[in-house]
Structures are given as C-alpha cells and as structure tokens.
Amino acid sequence: MSFFKKLKSVFSRLTGSASKIDEFELEDTLIEADFGVELAAKLTKELKRADDLSAALKVKLEEIMLPLIGEMQIDREKKPFVIVLEGVNGSGKTTTIAKLARMFQRQELTVDIAACDTFRAAATDQLSEWANRLGCRIFKADAQRDPASVAFEALSGAKTAQSDVLLVDTAGRLHNNTNLMTELAKLHRVLNKLDETAPHLTVLVLDATTGQNLVDQVREFGKVQPLSGGIITKLDGHAKGGAIVRIADEFKLPILGVGKGERETDFEKFSIDKFLKDLMG
Secondary structure, eight states: OOOHHHHHHHHHHOSOOGGOHHHHHHHHHHHTTTOHHHHHHHHHHHHHHHSSHHHHHHHHHHHHHHGGGGGOOOTTTTTSSEEEEETTTTHHHHHHHHHHHHHHHHHOOOEEEEEOOOOHEEEEHHHHHHHHTOOOEEOOOOOOHHHHHHHHHHHHHHHHHHEEEEEEEOOOOOOTTTTHHHHHHHHHHHHHHTTTOOEEEEEEEEEETTTTHHHHHHHHHHHHHHHOEEEEEEETSSTTOOOHHHHHHHOOEEEEEEOOSTTTEEEEEEHHHHHHHHHHO
C-alpha cells in the first residue's frame, strides 16, 4: 500500500475525539508512516488532546513545511550560475537535470551541462541524449576520468561562452561510501577555485520511495557541502512522504521542486496543499 493510502486508512480509524484515541497507537501509526521516532513522539504529544485530530495534524504539518517551500531561482548577475546536483544511484538526477534545463530555457536562459558521472558510461550517454534533444551544450569525457577535471573544463567553457546556467551532474553514490564522497568534495573545491562563489546552489535529489533512508542521505551529503535544498522525485509513486516531513523538521532543508514523470516538462513547485490533500484525504 502506498504511503498516502496507508495514512488515509489510518486516519479513517483515528478520526474523532482525541479522548478515544490511544496515544501509543497514534505514535506507532506515525512511525509506520515514516515520520521517525522523535517526530512521531513530538506530534503525538501535541495532538493527543486535539478535538479534531486530522485538522490539528494538518496545522502542525503546515507549520513544519510551509517555511521551507522554495523554488529554483538563479542570480542572473552570476554567469554562469552553477548548480550541482547530487544524490544516490537511481534518485533521478539525470532526468531532473533535463527538467531544470528545459525550465531555464523557457526563461530564455542559455544552459550548459557538465556530465561529471564518469564512473558510468550509461549516465553520460543518457545525459548526452537529453542535451541533444534540448539543444544544450554538454561537457563530457571518457569513462574513469576524474570528475573534477570535467567540472573544471565545463565551468571554464561556460565562463568563456558567457552561458547563463551550468548544471553539473555527479556520480550516483552511496552516501556512506567515503571514497566517492571525497571525490564529490574535490569537485566542489575545483569549482570554487575557478569561481569563489561557486557552486551557487547544491541540490540533493531525493527519491521519495526510499523512506527513512532519505534522512541519512541529507545528513551525509550535507557534510560534504552545505545543501541549498532538495528536489523530490517519484512523489507520484508509492512514496513514503512522512520521511519528507521529517527532513523538513530536522534539517530545515528547503524543498525546491518536485519531479514527476519522465518528460522534461514534468517539474513543478512543491504544493503543500496537494501534499496534505494526498496525505490525509
């Protein structure tokens, strides 16, 4: 059962006077829905005396998430405006880059792409196909080349061409792989040497279906470089959205957008109203 359907089922049982609700049942329900132990306990304490549980929960979730809803914006004075996208394997980084490129093109901005996932030839091929389809210039290299060197060439080329935006793809990596995270830190240092203000945004792409594992990803990637925000993918699938609430509560990580579907146009601003409507029915 999807996260949304599970919570709808849960709250159909729990709706009513809080005096009739076992607070342990409520806390267990929230934990099952991937809110995490600490957030579930905090919400249970705040909600157990509510007359209308659903309405009270909606208010609490709005308080947590509304201040963190943002959007992808660039400073046009910084050319190129460098955006590094990070995330684990399968999170949807490559497709997200295509979506962002299309969005910026609609704003009449020129977009370059750096294919810095040199560990997987398939990743570079996929990104090259998107770049060709969108008419973006792409900087890439043979497999096994140092990702930081590709980033260096991409930023140098984008500066020379006075491109508006440089989107940097990085290797999908496990957040607990020390060597790969060291490579990512090196890429950031190289960009910063060429432009002391770069990268201007560091965005973590988060697969909503991975539940509580998202928390570890945000924590570990944030150790490499402060994160500017997250983009949520696969929220239209069997998402475990309670983890998204936990990330907002624990890390205060802005949500910069939602990727849905496989088309380059399938990107939109995160809607708290839609999220809560799906969440609670």
